[in-house]
Structures are given as C-alpha cells and as structure tokens.
Amino acid sequence: MTRGLSLAFVVALCLLPLCADGQVTNQRLAAAPNEPQNWLTYSGNYYSTRYSPLAQITPANVKNLKLQWVYQAPVAGNWQTSPLVVDGVMYLTQRLNDVVALDATTGRAFWIYHYTPAADRIVCCGANNRGLAILGSTLFMGTLDAQLIAIDAKSGHALWKTAVASTKDGYSITHAPLVVKDKVIVGVGGGEYGIRGFIAAYDVNTGKEAWRFYTIPAPDEPGGNTWQRCPPNSTGFCDPEAWKHGGGSIWMTGSYDPQLNLTYWGVGNVGPDYNGAQRPGDNLYTDSVVALDADTGKLRWHYQFTPHDVYDYDSVQVPVLIDNWANTRINVVTWANRNGNFYVLDRATGRFLLGKPFVKVNWMSEFDERGRPMQTPQPEGQPTYPGNQGGTNWYSPSYSTRTGLFYVSAWEDYASIYYPAPSQYKQGSNFVGGGPRNFGPVPGAPGLGRAPINSWTESAGHGAVLALDPKTGDRKWTFAMTDVTDAGILTTASDLLFTGGREGYFQALDARTGALLWKVNLGAAINSGPVSYRVGTRQYVSIVSGLSLSVFALDE
C-alpha cells in the first residue's frame, strides 16, 4: 500500500472500541506496510500484495539462509495455512480447526486452541483452513462446519462463536477472514454441493451479523435475470430454479481499499460445475469479482471473468490492489485468473482496462470493448486450455512496488477434457454435473501422478513462476518447474522472491530476473504462501511444506 490514509479516516478508526495501546488496531491493519516486522493479515496488507518491506535477506546473502526451527502439525493432509505474526508471536491454524500461538523465534507454543468441527461437515477438496484474522487481541477463524470463532490471542480461549451457515446444506469456511473496521468478513465454501454462496460481516465484539451479500442473486434482485428461464423446447435436463443451488462459493480472502471503503472478493464456480445446459444464462456472480461497501455489504460493481462457466474456473484468487496503474492516476485491482487471463480493472468502477492470457487459453478467443470474453467451446473430447486446475488457482500472487511486477504461480501447457452430465440437486450431496479428465500423453494410461514420482513429466503440463508487467500483461520472465506448483509467492524489499512447488523445493529467485539464488528441499509439496517478519534485528521467512512449518533466517 503506498497511499497514506486520510486524516478523517484515521480519526474515525480511533473512535472504534478496539483502538487500544499494544493491540492490533484498525490503524495498524490499514498501515501494515509501516510495520514490516509483522504480518497482520492473510496476504500481509489490505492490498494483498504479499510483499514484505524487509530487506535484511538480500540476493547477495540469501545463499546463507539457515533453518532456525520447525513446527510439526499433528494432523495429516494438505496443510495450506499462512500464519500471522504480531510482535514476535506467530498465530497459525492447523488441521482440522486448531489455532496455535508460537514464539516466532523458537517455534515453541504458547497455547493451542482445539476446535472439533461437527461430524456432518462436508468439504469437497480437503479439510483445509488457510488462516486467521486479528483485531485488538482477538483472532478470528472460520471453521469447516461454517462457524466463525473469536479467540483471545493471549490465552487461546474462545470468546464467541457464530453459526455462519449450515453444514447440512454443504456450507463450510476454509479461508482466513478479513477484518475491516469493526467487522470481520467471511464467505462460505461449498461450490460442489449446490450452496447459494454469500459473503457476510460480523461485529468483532459480539459476532452478530451486520450484513450479508448473496453471490447468487434471487430472481427479483439485480443480476437475477442472468439465471435464465429454461427454454420451453429444452430436450435435456434444465433446472428452472437453478439459482437456488448456484454455487458462488468464497474460499480465499478478499482485499480492501480504505479510501474507497470497498472490499473486493473473488467468487467461486457456478453449480453444477460442468453442465451448463441445466442453468442457462451468465449465472452471476459466479466467477466474478464483487466490490462491496465495507459498511453495508452493498454491491458497488462487479466484473464476471467467465460468464456461464463450464470449466470450474473459480475466481477466488486473491485480488491484488495497485495504485497509479501504468503511470496513470487510475487505481486498479489486478487479477491472474484461473481461466488463464490476467486482468486489470479500475477498482473504483470495475471498468475493464486490460485482459490478456498468461498461459495457453482456448476456451475464448478475444474480449469485446467491455471485457466480455468471446467464448470458443472446444469440440467434444478435445482438450480445453487451461485445464480444470486452471492457469493458476488459489495460490497467493505477489506484487512488488519496487520492481513494478506482478508474480503468479502458473500451470503451463495444461488441459482437461470436459464431460458434462445432468446433475439433480440433493441436499448435502456432491453437485458437479459431470467431470474433467486430464489431458495426458497416453490415452487411457493409468498411474499418472505427481510428486514424489512425477510420472506426468513434461508431457502433461508443468509449473512456473511468471513475472507479468501489470501495464501490459506481458511476461517479463519465466521460472519453469518440471512439476506443477500450488505455492504462493512472497516478494521483499530486497527484490527477492520466495516460493515453492509440488516438488518440495523452497526457493529464492531474483525478483527482477527470475534467476535462481537459493533452494532447499523440504521433502514435501508446498501448498501455502511464504511470509516474512522480523523479531529484534533479525528477518525470518516461513513456509509450510507437508506437515512442517519451517522458518529460515541468516545466522547472527
């Protein structure tokens, strides 16, 4: 974040009840770049740049990084958490819904808060939790059984719990909440279970719901007409009330512009994922970014990346905010989307400024002047690029104000073949409408898999870190990997870029050139984003790999 806060805004924030000495105030959250020793939100700041102003670790000395400590999680599975660090204490979630407070210099625990989500929870794609939000000395966590819990950051005891939604209807929460002023904002997962998605804000002190925005409008609401009537002569299955189960999940944390008081959230796939015939229309606000008034939840604008999606192109990516785009006075939201395109939108109005593929794309050919894609569905049985996991997915991108580059973890030359099928909604049941097949080099060959033995090899797509120029969408450099990557990206003020991948390497690149500067094999896939913080005079970088959170620093 580069702009200062207006005096009025600061004064208004200080009137809030949680503005107390030594605590994480709204001012601190809004000015997070001013305290580089901490990591106060999921992406490090409200602009979600995952950029650290720290510069003790440099391209010259990064080769001397040493492992300082490791924290081992007790529950197996895909650990996707990204920690917060506040004044020397690291807060992180571990599966299923535990919260742990650690000494950020030694890894020793202060406390562990255990929460057991209800047994009837349903999560399509892993029992994940990606992190926390903090305000004052209260942590906030969404749970797999769709609860929002406030936890005392000093003691690890719960303060309140609010039911956000019902597990019976397929709802869950997997992302880190976002605190804005006196509200904590979360959305719901369940896009593969026919939910009607929403984003909601809750009072930070009481957990009382303050507003709710449905990502699937009702028929009489704006956007409701994008859930069209079924044609009278329809031969296949068509659901006349498709909107009721239209998906639109939220499973990554949004961003916030304090000056506009708008919060930006990416919306997930439509339900059912693949069978478009049973839900005619554009199916708003699925696969869209929505800009909401942070006080009221009212929709200010939206932009739909993939109208009438049949590819599972969730648009849940972290929105990255950039000021004075392309040497103009336009402040924008930038977006490397699962559908393979890089977008730039005016974040005050939603105006489409740029759309350009960053990987191979054949589901569309071009944009009209308003940014609507010209869709080019592939013939039956033919591969669609990018494939089901997307050109990128939920992995955190990064933007460096120093290099002016946008960094994203991408899957290149990767395709799927889609098979739509009618899908009847049944409460709490999987609702996807067909499925994708990976487009592999040997039709019908079994056993294709990834790490630790990469039998896909170069023949079925590969991972890469791409450096994009947000002015044009052009690639500035590419760091190609053999296996794919689900790792987020961190950049620092010394022009370092940290990231990982399925192969288990944690590596540092030169953010200006993409040159490899340092790597270590952590032995298991990296499915999260690095963070950096400082305690005393020492800069640390942390990363989750497999069941281990590893922390590196230079020797003193």
Added chain:
Amino acid sequence: MPRVRLTVALLLFLGMFGVCASQALAQAPLHDEQYPQADIAYGAAIYGSKCVTCHGAQGDGIGGVNLRSGTFRNAVTDRDLDRFIRAGSPAGMPAFDLDSAEMTGVIAYLRNMNAVDAATVARGDAARGQAVYDGKGACAKCHRVGGIGSHVAPNLTDIGAVRSPASLQRSLLDPNGQMMPINRPVRVVTKDGTVINGRRLNEDTYGLQIMDDHERLHSLVKADLREYTIAKVSPMPSFKGTLSDGEVADLVAYLLSLKGQLP
C-alpha cells in the same frame, strides 16, 4: 407341523450359511465376475458425478492413491469400503451419504475400475501366457516379475493392478503409443564426458534419476549435464506379427494376473 419345523430349520440353516457365505465373500479378494455389470455401470455414473472431482477419471487424482488397483489401504472388504466412503477421512475426503444402490454401484465400479475395458479385449490363459512371457516373448530379458528378470525395463510385478486389459494389449502391439512418459529412454552426457543411457525413473526441476542399461541407479544434477535428451521411441519391440492373436491374449491374461502379491 413337522414339515413347517423342518422348513424353518432349513431356512435358519440356509440363513446362517447365507450370512457366513456373504461374510466370506466380503472378506475374499473379489473378481469382476462377482459384480453384476449393471452395478458396475451404475457405479461408473455415480463415480463420474461424485468422486471424479478429486480422484480423477482414472482414479489417480489424489497423490499416493490409485483407485484403479482395486485394493485400498484403509478398506480390505466391501464393508470396509462402505464404511470408509460413508465416514470420509480426516485427511481430506468428505463423507458421502449414498443410498444403498449408489453404494453398491460405486463399490462394484471401484473393484472393477481397472477392468472397464475388459470386454473389448480377448483374454486367454494365464499359464500359457506365462510360458510366452518366459519363452517366445523373452520378456524377462528386460522386465522383471518378483525376483526374476532385468531392471532395465519397468517392473511388471503389479502391472495387472495398474493397467487395464486394453492398455496391456496396446502395449504389446504398439509400445510407443503406450509408453508412459516417465519411462522414456534418456541419454545423458555429463560435463566430464561420461555418457549414460537408461530409463528415466523420476525428474524434477533440478535433477533426474535413471536406471541405466547396466541396471545401475544414477541421480544426476541437471546443472552438471552437458547433454540431456529424451527419446519418444520405446526400446520394446511390437509383438504385432511375431506373436499370434492367441499368444497375445494369453500374455494379456498373464500380465493381468500380476497384482503385486508376495509369493
């Protein structure tokens, strides 16, 4: 009356036998013939709508889990599978509330996932096929089953658990088209001029592992290589024309019998 009593006794006896028989059936390794085709087909449809999102169409979407093998670490019997699918797993799989027909179908399909194309392939006699493997085919010259044969080509000890009948047949007749990319022959020249020819075992961004033509394992750092080429032509000959259709069918049957069990 006596007749009634006898009938009741007989029914009780048969009922007990039935229970025992079904338990024995559930415990025993099951063959595709034991599942009705209708159940398998229905299960394939359920799988396509509920399981494919994570497990993939070929059952290998989750790392370390190969559903096509028909055997599962956490579920030996069909009853185990039923329980597992209904309960889900803390490691990430959600619970699936399937009705009984859906569950029966999914289990039938999972047990036969690797044999879905069986009807399109002629399968002969496994014993005769083993004779072809050992004799005319000379397969052990490059391949290995159990402790016998060479390490140069891929080990076939569990090939029947991971390849479908049609895939095996295609491998015999068109090896290039069926060669897994990971198995491609590679040629490496190190910076000091050492030449290594072999079969690729694994590769990542920075290195690769090779079984060379002399059955030696190599782990190489790419930055240390002067040359690294990957061939797309399989060293395995096609048996089209050299083996009769019957011999191919016998060989397919033998390969399908190789499920990786210890002797």
